[in-house]
Amino acid sequence: MKVALGGFGAVGRAVAEALDRGIDGLELVAVSASDRARAEARMSGGFRKVYPVKPLEELQDGADVVVECCPGHLLETIARPALEAGRIVVVVSAGALLANPHLEEIAARTGGRILVPSGALAGLDAVRAAAEGTVESVTISTRKPPAGLKGAPAIEAMGLDLDAVTEPVLCYAGPAEDAIAGFPANLNVAVALGLAGIGTARTMLEVWADPTVERNTHTIRLVSDSATMTMTIEGIPSDDNPRTGRITPLSVIALLKRLAAPMVIGT
Numbered sequence: 410m411k412v413a414l415g416g417f418g419a420v421g422r423a424v425a426e427a428l429d430r431g432i433d434g435l436e437l438v439a440v441s442a443s444d445r446a447r448a449e450a451r452m453s454g455g456f457r458k459v460y461p462v463k464p465l466e467e468l469q470d471g472a473d474v475v476v477e478c479c480p481g482h483l484l485e486t487i488a489r490p491a492l493e494a495g496r497i498v499v500v501v502s503a504g505a506l507l508a509n510p511h512l513e514e515i516a517a518r519t520g521g522r523i524l525v526p527s528g529a530l531a532g533l534d535a536v537r538a539a540a541e542g543t544v545e546s547v548t549i550s551t552r553k554p555p556a557g558l559k560g561a562p563a564i565e566a567m568g569l570d571l572d573a574v575t576e577p578v579l580c581y582a583g584p585a586e587d588a589i590a591g592f593p594a595n596l597n598v599a600v601a602l603g604l605a606g607i608g609t610a611r612t613m614l615e616v617w618a619d620p621t622v623e624r625n626t627h628t629i630r631l632v633s634d635s636a637t638m639t640m641t642i643e644g645i646p647s648d649d650n651p652r653t654g655r656i657t658p659l660s661v662i663a664l665l666k667r668l669a670a671p672m673v674i675g676t
Protein backbone atom coordinates (compact mmCIF):
# COMPACT_ATOMS: atom_id res chain seq x y z
CA MET A 410 0.00 0.00 0.00
CA LYS A 411 1.26 3.43 -0.93
CA VAL A 412 1.00 5.93 1.92
CA ALA A 413 0.98 9.76 1.79
CA LEU A 414 1.30 11.80 4.96
CA GLY A 415 -0.62 15.07 5.32
CA GLY A 416 1.61 16.62 7.99
CA PHE A 417 5.26 16.26 8.94
CA GLY A 418 5.23 17.30 12.61
CA ALA A 419 5.33 15.22 15.81
CA VAL A 420 3.03 12.60 14.32
CA GLY A 421 3.84 12.77 10.61
CA ARG A 422 7.61 12.79 10.94
CA ALA A 423 7.67 9.79 13.30
CA VAL A 424 5.40 7.84 10.95
CA ALA A 425 7.56 8.87 7.97
CA GLU A 426 10.72 7.72 9.75
CA ALA A 427 9.20 4.30 10.41
CA LEU A 428 8.02 3.93 6.81
CA ASP A 429 11.40 5.10 5.53
CA ARG A 430 13.15 2.45 7.66
CA GLY A 431 10.87 -0.09 5.97
CA ILE A 432 7.60 -1.86 6.83
CA ASP A 433 6.49 -4.87 4.78
CA GLY A 434 3.57 -4.02 2.53
CA LEU A 435 3.76 -0.25 3.07
CA GLU A 436 5.54 2.36 0.99
CA LEU A 437 5.81 6.10 1.71
CA VAL A 438 5.17 8.09 -1.47
CA ALA A 439 4.69 11.72 -0.36
CA VAL A 440 4.47 14.08 2.58
CA SER A 441 3.06 17.59 3.16
CA ALA A 442 4.33 20.40 5.35
CA SER A 443 3.75 24.13 5.49
CA ASP A 444 7.52 24.70 5.24
CA ARG A 445 8.58 22.60 2.27
CA ALA A 446 12.29 23.47 2.45
CA ARG A 447 12.48 22.50 6.12
CA ALA A 448 10.73 19.19 5.45
CA GLU A 449 13.15 18.42 2.62
CA ALA A 450 16.12 19.37 4.80
CA ARG A 451 14.85 17.09 7.59
CA MET A 452 14.55 14.20 5.15
CA SER A 453 17.98 14.75 3.63
CA GLY A 454 19.49 14.75 7.15
CA GLY A 455 18.66 11.16 8.11
CA PHE A 456 16.14 9.55 5.79
CA ARG A 457 17.21 6.97 3.22
CA LYS A 458 15.28 8.91 0.61
CA VAL A 459 13.85 12.41 0.14
CA TYR A 460 10.12 12.01 -0.59
CA PRO A 461 8.12 14.54 -2.61
CA VAL A 462 6.57 17.32 -0.50
CA LYS A 463 3.13 17.90 -2.02
CA PRO A 464 0.22 20.27 -1.43
CA LEU A 465 -2.40 18.78 0.87
CA GLU A 466 -4.99 18.65 -1.93
CA GLU A 467 -2.79 16.38 -4.08
CA LEU A 468 -1.81 13.73 -1.57
CA GLN A 469 -4.26 11.16 -2.94
CA ASP A 470 -2.56 11.11 -6.35
CA GLY A 471 -0.47 7.95 -6.43
CA ALA A 472 -1.45 6.91 -2.88
CA ASP A 473 -3.81 4.24 -1.54
CA VAL A 474 -3.87 5.69 1.97
CA VAL A 475 -3.70 9.34 3.03
CA VAL A 476 -2.89 10.03 6.68
CA GLU A 477 -4.19 13.33 8.05
CA CYS A 478 -1.76 14.52 10.74
CA CYS A 479 -2.06 18.31 10.45
CA PRO A 480 -3.81 20.93 12.58
CA GLY A 481 -7.48 19.91 12.66
CA HIS A 482 -8.76 22.86 10.62
CA LEU A 483 -7.02 21.28 7.59
CA LEU A 484 -8.89 17.97 7.83
CA GLU A 485 -11.39 18.91 5.13
CA THR A 486 -8.63 20.11 2.76
CA ILE A 487 -6.88 16.73 3.02
CA ALA A 488 -9.80 14.34 3.39
CA ARG A 489 -12.35 15.64 0.90
CA PRO A 490 -10.30 15.11 -2.30
CA ALA A 491 -8.88 11.84 -0.99
CA LEU A 492 -12.33 10.47 -0.18
CA GLU A 493 -13.76 11.76 -3.46
CA ALA A 494 -11.04 9.64 -5.09
CA GLY A 495 -12.15 6.61 -3.02
CA ARG A 496 -9.02 6.47 -0.86
CA ILE A 497 -8.56 5.30 2.72
CA VAL A 498 -8.07 8.34 4.96
CA VAL A 499 -6.56 7.92 8.42
CA VAL A 500 -7.76 10.80 10.59
CA VAL A 501 -5.54 11.70 13.54
CA SER A 502 -7.31 15.02 14.25
CA ALA A 503 -10.41 13.09 15.29
CA GLY A 504 -11.94 16.14 16.93
CA ALA A 505 -12.25 17.86 13.56
CA LEU A 506 -14.61 15.10 12.36
CA LEU A 507 -17.39 16.71 14.42
CA ALA A 508 -17.33 19.84 12.26
CA ASN A 509 -17.13 17.78 9.06
CA PRO A 510 -19.93 15.19 9.12
CA HIS A 511 -20.15 15.35 5.30
CA LEU A 512 -16.85 13.45 5.02
CA GLU A 513 -18.54 10.23 6.09
CA GLU A 514 -21.24 10.83 3.46
CA ILE A 515 -18.56 11.25 0.77
CA ALA A 516 -16.90 8.01 1.89
CA ALA A 517 -20.23 6.18 1.77
CA ARG A 518 -20.81 7.41 -1.79
CA THR A 519 -17.34 6.75 -3.20
CA GLY A 520 -16.24 3.63 -1.32
CA GLY A 521 -13.55 5.63 0.46
CA ARG A 522 -12.97 4.90 4.14
CA ILE A 523 -12.24 6.99 7.22
CA LEU A 524 -10.13 5.23 9.86
CA VAL A 525 -9.54 6.82 13.25
CA PRO A 526 -6.58 5.35 15.15
CA SER A 527 -6.67 4.90 18.91
CA GLY A 528 -4.05 7.65 19.00
CA ALA A 529 -3.05 8.62 22.51
CA LEU A 530 -5.87 6.64 24.10
CA ALA A 531 -6.13 3.12 25.54
CA GLY A 532 -9.07 0.81 25.32
CA LEU A 533 -11.04 1.76 22.20
CA ASP A 534 -11.15 -1.93 21.26
CA ALA A 535 -13.07 -2.83 24.42
CA VAL A 536 -15.24 0.30 24.23
CA ARG A 537 -16.29 -0.60 20.70
CA ALA A 538 -17.08 -4.15 21.75
CA ALA A 539 -19.15 -2.99 24.75
CA ALA A 540 -21.04 -0.56 22.49
CA GLU A 541 -22.40 -3.56 20.57
CA GLY A 542 -24.36 -4.22 23.78
CA THR A 543 -25.89 -1.60 26.08
CA VAL A 544 -23.60 1.03 27.57
CA GLU A 545 -24.87 3.02 30.51
CA SER A 546 -22.11 5.60 30.80
CA VAL A 547 -18.67 6.59 29.54
CA THR A 548 -16.45 9.18 31.16
CA ILE A 549 -12.92 10.38 30.45
CA SER A 550 -10.73 12.40 32.75
CA THR A 551 -7.73 14.05 31.10
CA ARG A 552 -4.84 15.47 33.10
CA LYS A 553 -2.04 17.18 31.26
CA PRO A 554 1.05 19.03 32.44
CA PRO A 555 0.03 22.70 32.03
CA ALA A 556 2.36 23.12 29.00
CA GLY A 557 0.29 20.49 27.19
CA LEU A 558 -2.70 22.85 27.17
CA LYS A 559 -0.87 25.92 25.90
CA GLY A 560 -2.56 27.73 23.04
CA ALA A 561 -6.01 26.24 23.70
CA PRO A 562 -8.68 28.90 23.10
CA ALA A 563 -10.59 27.71 26.19
CA ILE A 564 -7.56 28.37 28.40
CA GLU A 565 -7.15 31.83 26.92
CA ALA A 566 -10.88 32.51 27.49
CA MET A 567 -10.44 31.48 31.16
CA GLY A 568 -7.50 33.90 31.46
CA LEU A 569 -5.50 31.08 33.06
CA ASP A 570 -1.73 31.63 33.23
CA LEU A 571 -0.51 28.06 32.72
CA ASP A 572 3.05 29.00 33.77
CA ALA A 573 1.71 30.05 37.18
CA VAL A 574 -0.41 26.96 37.94
CA THR A 575 0.81 25.30 41.15
CA GLU A 576 -2.07 22.90 41.82
CA PRO A 577 -4.54 21.03 39.58
CA VAL A 578 -7.07 23.33 37.88
CA LEU A 579 -10.30 21.99 36.37
CA CYS A 580 -10.51 23.60 32.92
CA TYR A 581 -13.59 21.85 31.53
CA ALA A 582 -16.35 19.51 32.68
CA GLY A 583 -19.16 18.45 30.39
CA PRO A 584 -19.93 16.54 27.19
CA ALA A 585 -16.90 15.72 25.00
CA GLU A 586 -18.80 17.19 22.06
CA ASP A 587 -18.77 20.71 23.51
CA ALA A 588 -15.08 20.72 24.46
CA ILE A 589 -13.31 20.38 21.15
CA ALA A 590 -13.86 23.96 19.99
CA GLY A 591 -12.04 25.19 23.09
CA PHE A 592 -9.33 22.51 22.95
CA PRO A 593 -8.89 21.68 19.24
CA ALA A 594 -5.35 20.33 19.63
CA ASN A 595 -5.74 18.62 23.00
CA LEU A 596 -8.83 16.46 23.11
CA ASN A 597 -8.94 14.37 19.98
CA VAL A 598 -8.90 11.38 22.31
CA ALA A 599 -12.22 12.37 23.90
CA VAL A 600 -13.89 12.62 20.50
CA ALA A 601 -12.42 9.29 19.37
CA LEU A 602 -13.79 7.74 22.58
CA GLY A 603 -17.24 9.20 21.91
CA LEU A 604 -17.25 7.96 18.32
CA ALA A 605 -16.17 4.48 19.45
CA GLY A 606 -18.79 4.28 22.18
CA ILE A 607 -22.04 6.12 22.86
CA GLY A 608 -21.44 9.35 20.99
CA THR A 609 -19.70 12.55 21.95
CA ALA A 610 -22.86 14.11 23.43
CA ARG A 611 -23.19 11.35 26.06
CA THR A 612 -19.44 10.93 26.72
CA MET A 613 -18.60 13.07 29.72
CA LEU A 614 -15.20 14.74 29.97
CA GLU A 615 -13.08 16.49 32.57
CA VAL A 616 -9.91 18.36 31.60
CA TRP A 617 -7.31 19.27 34.22
CA ALA A 618 -4.19 21.39 33.93
CA ASP A 619 -2.18 19.45 36.46
CA PRO A 620 1.35 20.43 37.49
CA THR A 621 1.63 17.20 39.54
CA VAL A 622 1.70 15.00 36.40
CA GLU A 623 4.50 14.75 33.86
CA ARG A 624 2.49 12.69 31.40
CA ASN A 625 -0.69 13.16 29.37
CA THR A 626 -2.95 11.05 31.56
CA HIS A 627 -6.32 9.85 30.29
CA THR A 628 -8.63 7.70 32.45
CA ILE A 629 -11.69 6.12 30.86
CA ARG A 630 -14.54 4.64 32.87
CA LEU A 631 -17.30 2.66 31.19
CA VAL A 632 -20.34 0.91 32.64
CA SER A 633 -22.23 -1.51 30.41
CA ASP A 634 -24.25 -4.72 30.43
CA SER A 635 -21.16 -6.70 29.37
CA ALA A 636 -18.39 -5.16 31.47
CA THR A 637 -17.28 -2.27 33.58
CA MET A 638 -13.89 -0.84 32.67
CA THR A 639 -11.41 1.59 34.12
CA MET A 640 -8.37 2.26 31.98
CA THR A 641 -5.60 4.78 32.44
CA ILE A 642 -2.89 5.65 29.98
CA GLU A 643 0.03 7.86 30.97
CA GLY A 644 1.47 9.07 27.69
CA ILE A 645 4.93 10.59 27.47
CA PRO A 646 4.69 13.96 25.68
CA SER A 647 6.65 13.98 22.42
CA ASP A 648 9.80 16.05 22.19
CA ASP A 649 8.54 17.96 19.13
CA ASN A 650 5.11 18.91 20.49
CA PRO A 651 4.25 18.57 24.22
CA ARG A 652 0.53 18.53 23.38
CA THR A 653 1.00 15.26 21.50
CA GLY A 654 1.85 11.97 23.17
CA ARG A 655 4.69 9.84 21.75
CA ILE A 656 2.34 6.89 21.38
CA THR A 657 0.19 8.71 18.81
CA PRO A 658 2.43 8.09 15.76
CA LEU A 659 3.01 4.53 16.98
CA SER A 660 -0.75 4.01 16.94
CA VAL A 661 -0.86 5.24 13.33
CA ILE A 662 1.95 2.86 12.37
CA ALA A 663 0.13 -0.04 14.06
CA LEU A 664 -3.06 0.86 12.18
CA LEU A 665 -1.22 1.05 8.83
CA LYS A 666 0.35 -2.35 9.50
CA ARG A 667 -3.13 -3.81 10.07
CA LEU A 668 -4.13 -2.62 6.61
CA ALA A 669 -1.32 -4.64 5.05
CA ALA A 670 -1.31 -7.61 7.45
CA PRO A 671 -2.43 -11.19 6.72
CA MET A 672 -3.57 -11.52 10.37
CA VAL A 673 -5.18 -8.84 12.54
CA ILE A 674 -5.37 -8.94 16.34
CA GLY A 675 -7.87 -6.99 18.44
CA THR A 676 -11.35 -5.67 17.76
Ligand SMILES: NC(=O)C1=CN([C@@H]2O[C@H](COP(=O)(O)OP(=O)(O)OC[C@H]3O[C@@H](n4cnc5c(N)ncnc54)[C@H](OP(=O)(O)O)[C@@H]3O)[C@@H](O)[C@H]2O)C=CC1
Pocket residue numbers: 415416417418419420421441442443444445447448465478479480481483501502503526527528529530593594595597598601649650652653654657
Ligand atom coordinates in the same frame (compact mmCIF):
# COMPACT_ATOMS: atom_id res chain seq x y z
N1 LIG B 1 -6.01 11.30 18.01
C1 LIG B 1 -5.10 11.51 18.95
O1 LIG B 1 -5.00 10.77 19.93
C2 LIG B 1 -4.18 12.67 18.82
C3 LIG B 1 -4.34 13.61 17.85
N2 LIG B 1 -3.47 14.65 17.71
C4 LIG B 1 -3.71 15.61 16.63
O2 LIG B 1 -2.94 15.22 15.51
C5 LIG B 1 -2.65 16.36 14.70
C6 LIG B 1 -1.15 16.39 14.39
O3 LIG B 1 -0.45 16.55 15.60
P1 LIG B 1 1.12 16.91 15.62
O4 LIG B 1 1.85 16.08 14.64
O5 LIG B 1 1.53 16.88 17.04
O6 LIG B 1 1.10 18.42 15.10
P2 LIG B 1 2.37 19.32 14.71
O7 LIG B 1 1.96 20.72 15.00
O8 LIG B 1 3.60 18.79 15.34
O9 LIG B 1 2.50 19.12 13.13
C7 LIG B 1 1.57 19.65 12.23
C8 LIG B 1 2.09 19.48 10.82
O10 LIG B 1 1.14 20.07 9.92
C9 LIG B 1 1.88 20.81 8.94
N3 LIG B 1 1.05 21.85 8.35
C10 LIG B 1 0.46 22.90 8.96
N4 LIG B 1 -0.18 23.67 8.05
C11 LIG B 1 0.00 23.05 6.85
C12 LIG B 1 -0.40 23.36 5.53
N5 LIG B 1 -1.15 24.43 5.25
N6 LIG B 1 -0.02 22.53 4.52
C13 LIG B 1 0.74 21.45 4.78
N7 LIG B 1 1.15 21.10 6.02
C14 LIG B 1 0.79 21.91 7.03
C15 LIG B 1 3.06 21.39 9.70
O11 LIG B 1 4.04 21.80 8.77
P3 LIG B 1 5.53 22.30 9.25
O12 LIG B 1 6.25 21.02 9.58
O13 LIG B 1 6.07 22.95 8.05
O14 LIG B 1 5.32 23.17 10.42
C16 LIG B 1 3.44 20.18 10.55
O15 LIG B 1 4.28 19.33 9.81
C17 LIG B 1 -3.14 17.57 15.49
O16 LIG B 1 -4.42 17.97 15.04
C18 LIG B 1 -3.25 17.04 16.92
O17 LIG B 1 -4.22 17.74 17.67
C19 LIG B 1 -2.38 14.75 18.52
C20 LIG B 1 -2.19 13.85 19.53
C21 LIG B 1 -3.10 12.76 19.80
Ligand SMILES: O=C([O-])CC(=O)C(=O)O
Pocket residue numbers: 529593594595596597598599625626644652653654655657
Ligand atom coordinates in the same frame (compact mmCIF):
# COMPACT_ATOMS: atom_id res chain seq x y z
O1 LIG C 1 -1.53 13.17 23.25
C1 LIG C 1 -2.51 13.25 24.00
O2 LIG C 1 -2.47 13.01 25.21
C2 LIG C 1 -3.87 13.53 23.45
C3 LIG C 1 -4.01 14.68 22.60
O3 LIG C 1 -3.16 15.52 22.48
C4 LIG C 1 -5.24 14.78 21.86
O4 LIG C 1 -6.17 14.02 22.11
O5 LIG C 1 -5.32 15.64 20.98
